[in-house]
Amino acid sequence: MASGARNGGARAGSKMDRQQGPAATPKPAAGKPRLSASASAGGAAYRRTSSGPLPAAGGGGRASSDSGVSSRVRVAVRLRPRNAEEQVADADFADCVELQPELKRLKLRKNNWESDTFEFDEVLTEFSSQKRVYEVVAKPVVESVLEGYNGTVMAYGQTGTGKTFTLGRLGDEDTAARGIMVRAMEDILADITPETDTISLSYLQLYMEMIQDLLDPVNDNIAIVEDPRTGDVSLPGATVVEVRDQKSFMDLLRIGEAHRAAANTKMNTESSRSHAILMVNVRRAVKGRNEMDVSMSAENGHSSSMMGSLRPPIVRKSKLVVVDLAGSERIDKSGSEGHTLEEAKSINLSLSSLGKCINALAESSAHVPVRDSKLTRLLKDSFGGTARTSLVVTIGPSPRHRGETTSTIMFGQRAMKVQNMVKLKEEFDYKSLCRRLDIELDKLIAENERQRKYFDDEVERITTEAQCRVVEVERECKIALENEKMKYHQEYLDSIKILEEKWKVHQQSPKKEVKETESTSNGDVHDLLQNEKMLRQSAEDESNDLRNQLLHWKKMEATATAEVVKLRRMLDTEASQKDKFEEEIAVLKSQLMQLSLDADETRMSLDTGDGPGKIFPGLDSLMSHTRSSQPREQSNGPKAPVAKLFEQVGLQKILSLLESEEPDVRVHAVKVVANLAAEEANQEKIVEAGGLTSLLMLLRSSEDETIRRVAAGAIANLAMNETNQDLIMAQGGVTLLSMTASDAEDPQTLRMVAGAIANLCGNDKLQARLRGEGGIKALLGMVKCGHPDVLAQVARGIANFAKCESRAATQGNKVGRSLLVDDGALPWIVKNANNEAAPIRRHIELALCHLAQHEVNAKDIVSEGALWELVRISRDCSREDIRMLAYRTLTSSPTLQSEMRRLRIEC
Numbered sequence: 001m002a003s004g005a006r007n008g009g010a011r012a013g014s015k016m017d018r019q020q021g022p023a024a025t026p027k028p029a030a031g032k033p034r035l036s037a038s039a040s041a042g043g044a045a046y047r048r049t050s051s052g053p054l055p056a057a058g059g060g061g062r063a064s065s066d067s068g069v070s071s072r073v074r075v076a077v078r079l080r081p082r083n084a085e086e087q088v089a090d091a092d093f094a095d096c097v098e099l100q101p102e103l104k105r106l107k108l109r110k111n112n113w114e115s116d117t118f119e120f121d122e123v124l125t126e127f128s129s130q131k132r133v134y135e136v137v138a139k140p141v142v143e144s145v146l147e148g149y150n151g152t153v154m155a156y157g158q159t160g161t162g163k164t165f166t167l168g169r170l171g172d173e174d175t176a177a178r179g180i181m182v183r184a185m186e187d188i189l190a191d192i193t194p195e196t197d198t199i200s201l202s203y204l205q206l207y208m209e210m211i212q213d214l215l216d217p218v219n220d221n222i223a224i225v226e227d228p229r230t231g232d233v234s235l236p237g238a239t240v241v242e243v244r245d246q247k248s249f250m251d252l253l254r255i256g257e258a259h260r261a262a263a264n265t266k267m268n269t270e271s272s273r274s275h276a277i278l279m280v281n282v283r284r285a286v287k288g289r290n291e292m293d294v295s296m297s298a299e300n301g302h303s304s305s306m307m308g309s310l311r312p313p314i315v316r317k318s319k320l321v322v323v324d325l326a327g328s329e330r331i332d333k334s335g336s337e338g339h340t341l342e343e344a345k346s347i348n349l350s351l352s353s354l355g356k357c358i359n360a361l362a363e364s365s366a367h368v369p370v371r372d373s374k375l376t377r378l379l380k381d382s383f384g385g386t387a388r389t390s391l392v393v394t395i396g397p398s399p400r401h402r403g404e405t406t407s408t409i410m411f412g413q414r415a416m417k418v419q420n421m422v423k424l425k426e427e428f429d430y431k432s433l434c435r436r437l438d439i440e441l442d443k444l445i446a447e448n449e450r451q452r453k454y455f456d457d458e459v460e461r462i463t464t465e466a467q468c469r470v471v472e473v474e475r476e477c478k479i480a481l482e483n484e485k486m487k488y489h490q491e492y493l494d495s496i497k498i499l500e501e502k503w504k505v506h507q508q509s510p511k512k513e514v515k516e517t518e519s520t521s522n523g524d525v526h527d528l529l530q531n532e533k534m535l536r537q538s539a540e541d542e543s544n545d546l547r548n549q550l551l552h553w554k555k556m557e558a559t560a561t562a563e564v565v566k567l568r569r570m571l572d573t574e575a576s577q578k579d580k581f582e583e584e585i586a587v588l589k590s591q592l593m594q595l596s597l598d599a600d601e602t603r604m605s606l607d608t609g610d611g612p613g614k615i616f617p618g619l620d621s622l623m624s625h626t627r628s629s630q631p632r633e634q635s636n637g638p639k640a641p642v643a644k645l646f647e648q649v650g651l652q653k654i655l656s657l658l659e660s661e662e663p664d665v666r667v668h669a670v671k672v673v674a675n676l677a678a679e680e681a682n683q684e685k686i687v688e689a690g691g692l693t694s695l696l697m698l699l700r701s702s703e704d705e706t707i708r709r710v711a712a713g714a715i716a717n718l719a720m721n722e723t724n725q726d727l728i729m730a731q732g733g734v735t736l737l738s739m740t741a742s743d744a745e746d747p748q749t750l751r752m753v754a755g756a757i758a759n760l761c762g763n764d765k766l767q768a769r770l771r772g773e774g775g776i777k778a779l780l781g782m783v784k785c786g787h788p789d790v791l792a793q794v795a796r797g798i799a800n801f802a803k804c805e806s807r808a809a810t811q812g813n814k815v816g817r818s819l820l821v822d823d824g825a826l827p828w829i830v831k832n833a834n835n836e837a838a839p840i841r842r843h844i845e846l847a848l849c850h851l852a853q854h855e856v857n858a859k860d861i862v863s864e865g866a867l868w869e870l871v872r873i874s875r876d877c878s879r880e881d882i883r884m885l886a887y888r889t890l891t892s893s894p895t896l897q898s899e900m901r902r903l904r905i906e907c
């Protein structure tokens with residue numbers, strides 16, 4: 001029969017299952033097809049923490065949301081068949097355990113008539129195949145690792161019960177015998193894309209608190225390094241080998257095994273006293289998100305599309321840890337195995353502190369002694385951390401080892417109570433973004449230079465050509481003119497000569513003839529004169545003709561000059577375009593610098609969490625968020641490049657670009673303003689320079705949703721300050737934000753708007769006005785979109801508002817029923833009070849507590865069913881302060897108290 005006390009553990013285990021319920025049952029993430037259907041109920045209870053194809057968080061180094069999903073450590077028990085010796089020695093005895101695999105139960109015989117019953121997630125009989133063991137114990141974990149979560153598979157049990165058989169068998173002689181390590185790597189290699197994903201591994205042994213590299217045994221005291229910011233542990237000293245195919249993996253396992261055997265011989269130990277740890281690192285590019293932008297922009301190679309590809313690609317870096325623990329049997333403290341007492345202690349240290357940590361975690365005690373041993377430090381993420389963990393406890397059938405078998409079973413039972421919060425290990429790949437931007441920048445600069453050179457050459461060529469033509473024409477004209485002149489001069493001289501001769505002849509002839517000839521010579525002279533006149537006339541005509549020709553050439557010259565002027569103008573236009581390019585390059589460069597800076601900063605900031613009023617700007621303004629959450633001392637450091645840019649270019653100039661004719665310029669300008677607005681130090685300057693008004697104008701007038709989204713994000717950041725909140729209200733900001741929300745198609749726009757209104761909700765003085773202008777209604781209207789980021793902002797806004805109302809009441813102001821209740825927020829609050837997303841749930845829980853603090857709201861709280869939620873919060877909320885607040889609220893309200901008495905609810 002089951003003994004009540006012992007079975008408590010098992011019941012706790014199954015109760016946790018029920019609490020997770022069908023809603024929490026994992027769904028495989030969309031995207032890559034699954035390896036195959038999960039084999040059993042022991043399957044993965046996992047889910048992506050980031051939602052859909054939209055990256056949830058902006059500004060940070062980590063692309064996924066930070067809240068994990070709760071997942072209990074899964075425990076299977078495996079019974080080894082009797083071995084040859086047991087078949088003889090125990091022939092007359094029954095096995096000490098009896099398995100009921102369909103009921104997932106194990107009975108441990110105390111004596112012939114009494115037994116204890118234990119429940120496990122999976123009960124694997126002596127007939128279970130290696131394939132089934134892999135599918136039940138490890139496959140869900142492997143699939144989860146491929147999705148981007150950390151995973152652990154560990155075997156615990158007495159020496160000789162089959163830990164190594166389960167995990168480490170290579171299956172050389174019989175492929176059906178392959179153990180978990182081999183099968184896991186087969187599945188991993190089958191699922192990854194070799195071009196974008198990488199798999200690497202380390203193989204280690206931990207003995208007497210020394211970590212030895214099984215791939216390079218000389219390296220026998222590897223230090224554990226802990227990241228002071230994230231607490232993540234790593235082993236930078238260990239050999240990491242990239243694995244490309246199954247054969248190389250098998251070779252590595254063989255090398256590791258050989259080294260393990262050699263090292264144990266040298267140290268005079270057995271492998272049963274050491275822990276073997278295989279760490280497989282999986283790094284995968286997330287496709288279909290930012291990668292697409294990259295390839296598109298790379299194709300059309302245009303600079304403005306390059307701005308669109310500023311989003312860094314996303315990578316998932318997860319880790320599978322397979323641990324073959326040392327035998328769990330107690331070793332003789334007296335050192336009978338040939339060890340001194342100190343050695344004996346040291347050999348046991350890691351295993352016994354693992355037991356202590358699991359006890360502490362199972363009992364949710366405040367202190368978990370993780371730091372006591374190297375094993376528990378290495379497995380920090382596996383128990384009570386962010387990994388999905390599956391444990392197989394191995395037992396033998398022999399009644400002679402009932403003691404060890406019992407303690408193994410109890411270890412498994414306690415481990416079943418350990419709750420982890422699995423988290424997607426997703427981050428922005430800033431390095432590859434930087435590389436890509438560098439290349440694009442180089443291309444842009446080269447193209448710009450090439451164009452410039454081409455234009456310079458062209459202008460020079462045309463100018464020289466025109467000049468040559470003018471010179472040529474001038475020269476030709478001159479020659480022609482000269483020739484004509486000489487020709488006519490000559491003709492003139494000739495005709496004068498003829499006349500003179502004729503004249504002489506006339507003078508010399510006898511007088512008598514004179515009379516006769518007079519009339520004749522008179523006639524000759526007349527003819528000559530006539531002739532002369534005609535010649536003159538034709539000379540004049542010729543000269544007119546030439547003058548006309550000259551005029552024509554002059555005109556041609558003028559046209560050529562005009563052409564030169566036109567070309568100069570073209571050159572000027574080109575030069576100004578070049579300036580524009582250079583300006584764009586400067587912005588890009590600064591953003592690039594900013595990005596690399598952010599990559600470092602973000603990692604720090606992400607672990608500090610987000611302050612109450614802050615918005616996660618979308619990826620478009622990914623630089624903004626980190627700095628606003630930086631601790632103060634950061635601002636004493638070197639100035640951020642965007643800030644530098646803003647000093648150089650001048651805020652006025654940036655703000656004036658918000659009204660630019662060029663849509664691209666407007667988008668960049670608003671992004672730059674949004675980035676600046678994310679820094680508290682700039683906010684006052686931006687508002688002074690009229691930036692807030694310009695941003696509100698953009699909400700009113702811009703047709704482009706990207707602009708409205710970024711502008712709303714900037715306004716949200718400015719709205720963190722009380723003076724700005726007054727200004728936003730005074731300029732009709734609430735109406736504009738509501739309009740933006742009702743036109744929005746992108747949930748990220750709604751997130752920005754909701755964030756801005758949520759900040760306004762936190763201002764006591766603006767409460768009535770905010771509500772009067774429809775702020776609350778707008779906030780509630782946005783929940784339709786259902787996106788968790790938007791819901792989180794709405795919930796924050798409601799919590800802020802409720803908090804102000806409750807503050808006003810406690811300060812003795814007379815307050816009526818909550819405006820939130822008036823505007824119909826209660827049903828939504830009740831519906832989402834237990835939302836699975838932690839940020840939404842926390843805000844709503846707070847809001848509900850604040851609302852319930854006033855007796856005026858109590859009736860509505862009861863009638864809308866919110867009382868049940870308050871009771872739940874007071875009992876189950878994992879945050880103690882909220883739990884206490886709910887409890888105090890419930891106990892201090894007469895209306896709620898009497899309702900609870902009526903319903904017989906105890907608080």
Ligand code: ADP
Nearest residue numbers: 079080081158159160161162163164165166272
């Ligand atoms: P451990 O690593 O826990 O010390 P091993 O894996 O070395 O134990 O197993 C001890 C012996 O039992 C080995 O000879 C192994 O082949 C055998 N063995 C263990 N489990 C099984 C099993 N499920 N079926 C058949 N033989 C098993």
Ligand code: MG
Nearest residue numbers: 163164271272
């Ligand atoms: Mg072993």
